[in-house]
Ligand SMILES: Nc1ncnc2c1ncn2[C@@H]1O[C@H](COP(=O)(O)OP(=O)(O)OP(=O)(O)O)[C@@H](O)[C@H]1O
């Protein structure tokens with residue numbers, strides 16, 4: 066496409082600015098996209114964890130989506146925290162109506178602090194209604210295990226098997242993130258149905274990793290309209306994230322796991 070891509074994040078909030086919709090907007094701006102948002106939940110959280118969640122009624126999520134998308138079509142959509150099954154279904158129904166060209170689904174379930182961001186009973190709706198509408202899903206290892214109803218992968222080989230089984234659930238492409246495994250490198254696996262690609266980045270020695278998942282999926286959505294294909298886009302997005310992680314220690318935000326630092330990159 067030509068021009069500036071208009072990219073929509075459908076997600077929850079983070080007042081500390083490190084994760085959720087705030088991280089998504091920072092990522093969109095840093096990568097030269099025009100950011101838009103539909104809020105699914107207000108979350109009282111910071112670098113130390115989640116204190117409370119105030120859910121947005123599903124009807125109001127639909128109202129936000131209709132109001133926005135009848136005026137401004139999105140060139141790409143990133144979906145993050147959905148909170149419950151009704152919101153999940155509301156988002157699925159809007160995707161069927163408005164058919165944005167690229168849909169990146171980060172199946173957010175549990176925050177790094179261990180707090181649930183998606184009701185356990187909503188996993189079925191996520192799997193059955195939303196997964197088939199996504200062009201790419203970006204689960205971490207616990208999320209992949211939950212979607213498959215299996216134990217978490219502990220090795221790269223187990224990751225590969227699970228990524229293949231996720232494709233079997235009817236999703237078009239899977240980026241299985243290996244950030245939770247140990248090792249000097251962070252290896253993610255991209256399965257497109259045609260190719261299986263290992264994406265490797267050096268593990269940045271920092272405890273400031275709040276918002277890595279949000280940043281990666283947003284970077285993919287921001288970059289996809291201007292890149293050739295998914296492998297190219299995902300590589301560029303991972304490079305952006307690694308840079309933001311390397312810059313994380315220049316920030317000193319909060320008493321827990323601090324956020325990554327978004328700066329204006331050349332794309
Ligand atoms: N210390 C690190 N250095 C480099 N890359 C990392 C590091 N930690 C995570 N990553 C990368 O960050 C991305 C997100 O990985 P992770 O598996 O941590 O996702 P996540 O658990 O969904 O994140 P979040 O908790 O923010 O939702 C992946 O590409 C992963 O490889």
Ligand SMILES: Cc1ncc(CO)c(N)n1
Pocket residue numbers: 076077078079084085086108110145146173175176177182276278279
């Ligand atoms: C709103 C929100 N979305 C996603 C995450 C990822 O952990 C978070 N902490 N908060």
